[in-house]
Amino acid sequence: MKIVGLTGGIGSGKTTVAKLFSELGVPIYIADVEAKKLMNRSKVIRRKLIALFGEKAYTNEGLNRPYIASKIFNNKELLEQMNAIVHPKVGAHFKRWLKKQNGAYVIKEAAIIFEEGMQSQYDCIVLVTADLEERINRVLQRDNTSREKVLAIVNNQLSDEEKIKKSDFVIVNNTIEDTKVQVLKIHKSLIK
Template sequence: MKVIGLTGGIGSGKTTVAKQFEALGVPVYIADEEAKKLMNTSKVIKRKLIQLFGNEAYVNNQLNKPFIANIIFNDKTYLQKMNAIVHPRVATHFKKWQSKQNAPYVIKEVAILFENGGHKQCDYVITVIAPKDVRIERLLKRDNTTKERVEAIMKNQWSDDEKIKLSDYVITNITLEDTKNQVSKIHVKIIKSIE
């Protein structure tokens, strides 16, 4: 079974693309969602995050996202330390999930696939891109955020050009219909490469 990495900058539309693959019957693993679940359910992760951030890391047994986001926003070393705690457990969780799938390939959607070296564990990589202004507009509509905060996140991610160089496929996600067509074509190519 092949593992296809799916990535793209914040607001590029990774989740939209992932859902389109899912509609074609491809099992999809959304790493960020699974990481969030594990941060609230794994005793090991909880203990280590409390050691890292202090007792305020959890409120009512749930991850205190605003508190942690504020620390990370002001000191990037905390982001690296948190990722070092969470990512290995997400990788283990993914392996278990993958072993239960029955399909020619699975999609693993990871926001920072290249940044954390995860692309090396993938057979192919698909990068989703969209113009910066479109991405910012989407995020301002979707999240309760500011343009400055979005741009700060973008600065922490690799540029589209850097990602494209290491990708096997690129999807330009501007209109839903066009994106759907690109997904279908890539799906056919992947299936043919496996047969």
Template structure:
């Protein structure tokens, strides 16, 4: 099975692009969504996060997201420790998921595909980009967040140029019609590689 990594900075439109691939019949594994589910389901993750952040990491057996977000905000050491707990379990979950898929290829969507070295397990990489100001506008509209939080997240992610250097495909997500066209072209090329 060919594994294609799909990445891009926060607000670049990875989800929009992922939906276009899904419309073409390509299974998409959204790493962030699966990590959130596993953080509530996995006894191992739960135990280790409580050891790291204290009992307040969970309230009524559910992940205390605001508390954890506050703990890791501007604290790269705690963020790295948390990622070291979660990423190996997500990677194992992804491998099991891939085995069940019946398609020419699958997509693994992850904002930090490069930052956590997950790109090394991909056959091809697609990076989604958009102008920084457009990304900020999308995030302010989409999330209950602040400019300060957005900039802190952006600073913890690789910049677009660094991602593009290591990518096989780049999709510029400014206009939906143009994005759909770029997804179709990219899909056709990947399908050709699988034949």
């Protein structure tokens, strides 16, 4: 079974593309969603994140995401330390999940495949791109954030040009109709 990486910058539409593949019967693993679940469930992660960020890392409701986001926003070292705690656990969780799947391929959606140098973990990579203004508008509609914060995240990620060079397939996600056609074409290629 092939492991296909699905990646793209913030607001590119990875979730939309993942849903389109899911509608074709492809098993989808959303690394970000699973990481958030593990950060709330795992006692080991909880203990290590409290050691890293302090008691405010968690509230009675669970992970204090706004607090952690404020700490790592302009601190790459803290972000890397957090990723070193969380990513191995997500990787192990994915391997357990993978054993339960069947089909020609599965998709693991992860925003920072290239930034973290994880491309060797995949048989091929699908990159989702969109016009920058479209991406910014999507994030502004989806999240309670500012244009400046969105641009800061965009600037922290590799450029689409760099990612395109490293990807096996590229989906330009500006309209849903065009995106559906591109997803179907890639799907047919992957099940051959």
